[in-house]
Amino acid sequence: MTNPATTAPASPLRVAIVGCGIIGLNHARAILRHPRLAITALVDAVPAAARTLADTVVAESGADRPAEFTTLTAALAAAPIDVVIICTPSGLHVAVAREALAAGTHVVIEKPLDTEMGRAREILELSRAAERDGLVVSVISQHRFDPASRAIAHAAHTGRFGRVTSGVASVAWWRSQEYYDSGQWRGTWELDGGGAVMNQGVHTVDLLVWFLGRPVEITAHTALLAHERVEVEDIAVATIRFESGALAVLHATTAAFPGLAVRIQVHGDRGSAIVHDDQLETFFADGDTAERAADVVPAAELRGGDRGPDAFVIGHLRQYDDIVDAIDGRRAPGVRVEDAFESLCVVRAVYLSATLGRPVRFDEVLAGELDDVVVTTGVPA
Helix, strand or coil, X not given: CCCHHHCCCCCCEEEEEXXXXXXXXXXXXXXXXXXXXXEEEEECCCHHHHHHHHHHHHHHHCCCCCEEECCHHHHHHHCCCCEEEECCCHHHHHHHHHHXXXXXXXXXXXXXXXXXXXXXXXXXXXXXXXXXXXXXXXXXXXXXXXXXXXXXXXXXXXXXXXXXXXXXXXXXXXXXXXXXXXXXXXXXXXXXCCCHHHHHCHHHHHHHHHHHXXXXXXXXXXXXXXXXXXXXXXXXXXXXXXXXXXXXXXXXXXXXXXXXXXXXXXXXXXXXXXXXXXXXXXXXXXXXXXXXXXXXXXXXXXXXXXXXXXXXXXXXXXXXXXXXXXXXXXXXXXCCHHHHHHHHHHHHHHHHHHHHCXXXXXXXXXXXXXXXXXXXXXXXX
16 A cells, blocks of 8 residues: 555646636636646737736746747647646637547636537537546536535535525626627627626526526526627526426626626525525525524625635635546546536527527427527517
């Protein structure tokens, strides 16, 4: 038996970040805190973006300066890479994932999985083949690792809420016109894949599905009310019926000035819980009228608790802990491509229902029966 005290530490996993904008920066800051990860390559079609992120990596960590490339092909040819992090615009995910997996690297994809169902299905099939070869493929859903979210999911899945009856999820954010004008890809169906639901609300959709289970039917309306020169919605509302019989309401907007909270409520006949901006606000369980929020999460994770200035980075770091553990333990990650694909199907169902003016069955979307429908904002005239 190997003596743990004499076992050499595992070599760092060499990481390439593809897409060096603000999302790439957020990932870099989380990765720099992980003892098993080392950023060795930065890839961006705009050389200045990779250069700026490389400057930040060195300035904030003192780590060796990552090499800079304009293509993943060049990065893969230059030196070995263990993990590729995809932080490109959503509509470009599949091309990068395809190349990375063909090279035999583990892959982490920023949400959403992709903007188009055909490409998302390709990533799903590629991930299944990669997993059979021992590779880890994960999609960023960092809020599944928040203490508040984990407490609610555990209670919902173990019966502590009794029969889960309903959910309410709201993303009441604000994005200025300047935000949409800042990039040609923003607010487009092709590269953004949608608006308030796809881009801002996808994490909340993911949590709602994780808490309440398999969806059955979605009915939705969308509109563009507060922005110009945008193809996609800035407001959407939907009702979702789940296989369990539970009903939920989904609301997502980028037209709620000056930008308010993200709230998710889960209700059952023996308990309820509310998470507010990633912190636990309310928690009742087991038919007990005494509130138990302080018993299930640390004080900093309660509504109003001080999570510190780097809570966003720590949220991603929690998921990277899971990803590295999955790689080292040769197991599936906590969030697989299948999970992200199901959440994407719910988002797609919202857009299909709004476009077609009718309820949409989840199985229709899952099976690809409506993949050819061109979605719009609101019901076409």
